[in-house]
Amino acid sequence: MTVPNSGKTAVVALGGNAITVPGQEDTIANQFANTRKSLDGIIDLVRDGYNLVITHGNGPQVGNKLLRIESARGRAPILPLGVLVADTEGGMGYMIEQSLHNRLKEEKIDRPVVTIITQMLVNKDDPAIDNPTKYVGQFYDEEEATTFTETRGWKMKKDSNRGWRRVVPSPKPICAIEAKTINQLVNSGTIVIAAGGGGIPVFENENGLLDGIDAVIDKDYASAVLGAEIGAELLCILTSVDKVSLNFGKENQQDLDECTSSQMREYLEAGHFPYGSMGPKVSAALKFIEAGGKVVTISNLADAQKAMAGEAGTRIVAG
Numbered sequence: 001m002t003v004p005n006s007g008k009t010a011v012v013a014l015g016g017n018a019i020t021v022p023g024q025e026d027t028i029a030n031q032f033a034n035t036r037k038s039l040d041g042i043i044d045l046v047r048d049g050y051n052l053v054i055t056h057g058n059g060p061q062v063g064n065k066l067l068r069i070e071s072a073r074g075r076a077p078i079l080p081l082g083v084l085v086a087d088t089e090g091g092m093g094y095m096i097e098q099s100l101h102n103r104l105k106e107e108k109i110d111r112p113v114v115t116i117i118t119q120m121l122v123n124k125d126d127p128a129i130d131n132p133t134k135y136v137g138q139f140y141d142e143e144e145a146t147t148f149t150e151t152r153g154w155k156m157k158k159d160s161n162r163g164w165r166r167v168v169p170s171p172k173p174i175c176a177i178e179a180k181t182i183n184q185l186v187n188s189g190t191i192v193i194a195a196g197g198g199g200i201p202v203f204e205n206e207n208g209l210l211d212g213i214d215a216v217i218d219k220d221y222a223s224a225v226l227g228a229e230i231g232a233e234l235l236c237i238l239t240s241v242d243k244v245s246l247n248f249g250k251e252n253q254q255d256l257d258e259c260t261s262s263q264m265r266e267y268l269e270a271g272h273f274p275y276g277s278m279g280p281k282v283s284a285a286l287k288f289i290e291a292g293g294k295v296v297t298i299s300n301l302a303d304a305q306k307a308m309a310g311e312a313g314t315r316i317v318a319g
Contacts, residue, residue, distance in 0.1 A: 009051040009186060010234040011227040012042055013220055016057030016197075017240055018301050019092060026064065035099045041236070041304025042100065046109060051186045053230065054096060055223040058088040058197030062216075066137040081136070081168060082200045082212035089117050089196035096193050113191045119177040119210065120199035120217050120225070126171035133275070134170040134216050139163030169215040171201060173222045177210070179229040186230055198222040220284035228291030235288045236308055237281050238301045244282065244314040246272045260319035261289040289318050 018038045019031050045052060065084045069076070079087075093115030100113050132155045140148065145156040145164035159165045176182065176195060185192050198217030202210045220237055227235050243255040246267060259267075265286055273279040278298075285296035299306075299313025307313035 007051075008049070008234070009053070009227075009230060009232040010045050010236060011053045011055060011223050011230075011232045012045070012236045013223040013238060014038055014054065014056040014096075015239050015301065016059040016061060016219075018238060019056070019095065020060035020064075022060075026060070032095055032099065035095045036103070038238070038301055038304075039100055039103050041238070041308050043103060043107060043109075044305050044308055045236075046104070046111060046191070050234070051189065052191045053182065053186060053195075053226065053232070054100075054191065054193045055195045055219060055226070056092055056096065056193070056197070057219045058085065058092060061088045061092060062197065063137055070137075080212060081214050081216060082202070085197045085200045085216065086117055089200070090115070092196055093117075093193045100191065111189060111191055113193070114185060115193040115196075116178055116182055116185075118182070118195045118199040118226075119202045120173040120195065120222055121175050121177060121210075122171040122173055122201045122203055122213065122215070122217070124203040124213065126169075128171045129169045129213070129215070132167040132169045134168050135159055135165045136168055136216065137166050139165055169213075170218055171213075171215055173199065173201075173217050173225045176222075176226045176229060177202065179226065182226070183230045195219070195222045195226050199226075218280045218284065220281050221287060224284040224288035224291070224293075227288050227293060231292070232288075233294040234308075235285065235293055235296045236304070237285065237296065237298045238304050238307075239281065239298065240300065241278075242300045242303065242313065244273070244278055244298050248272075248277065256314045258315040258317065260317055261286055262319060264316050285316050289316065294318055 019034050020026050062084050097113050097115050139162055148154045149156050154166045156164050157167045182192050182194050198219040199222050201213050201215045201217050205211050246254040268282050273282045296316040297307045297313050303312035
């Protein structure tokens with residue numbers, strides 16, 4: 001069955017926990033099962049004739065790769081973060097691509113699917129480079145953290161009361177190097193899986209050539225940037241909470257159903273969305289709308305179908 005093309009484009013951003021579920025054994029079989037469960041809302045957009053880009057997080061998966069590398073230290077080469085992000089883009093892209101291909105076949109919908117390993121350009125002078133804030137990898141005690149700071153040059157910070165973790169820079173993405181190719185594929189009706197884990201951070205050296213940088217990029221912000229580049233109208237951010245809330249976790253918590261971008265900007269500037277929780281997602285939503293996007297939905301993965309229909313989650317509209 002060929003679905004009529006609506007001429008509209010959407011970006012669906014899956015959280016890394018959509019594939020690796022906290023508290024569940026992280027086997028490949030479970031990851032495939034979780035991936036298949038995440039596709040319902042995406043299939044609805046396909047039926048509605050949307051051109052689609054799917055992005056995904058990779059926090060748990062990169063953490064596992066770092067653990068494997070540390071376990072093999074001295075016996076196998078150390079890999080930089082950029083290569084690990086590329087590895088997860090390929091591996092997780094494969095799982096999403098195969099699962100979606102099979103689901104489309106079951107639904108008798110004729111749409112090709114492809115994964116694009118995506119590099120995201122960053123400014124090598126971004127202030128975030130000198131102020132690492134993004135936690136990666138496993139937890140260590142204070143003695144281990146001090147040792148790794150001295151012997152490996154890692155930046156270490158205490159993560160709540162759970163221990164010490166490595167922190168790396170998280171610069172803002174400027175554009176996707178592969179945006180033109182992604183746009184051509186999307187406009188041809190191909191469903192593209194791209195910018196996995198925020199994409200691989202790269203910068204232009206003094207010769208105008210690309211070099212990697214030991215950093216990670218926020219997946220939702222990368223999704224917003226890529227969405228703007230391909231002219232998407234809708235950005236769906238699927239996460240672990242039902243809605244965006246004011247005074248989150250307090251007695252006076254207020255869930256938001258629909259807001260204008262200007263209202264959401266006021267809430268963000270008033271400090272309702274901290275960096276370590278909803279702040280990056282709201283910032284990404286505002287970036288997308290300011291760049292020409294029309295609507296952003298933020299919802300629980302389980303409510304993806306309803307959220308995309310405006311019946312669940314938080315809806316942010318231009319205005």
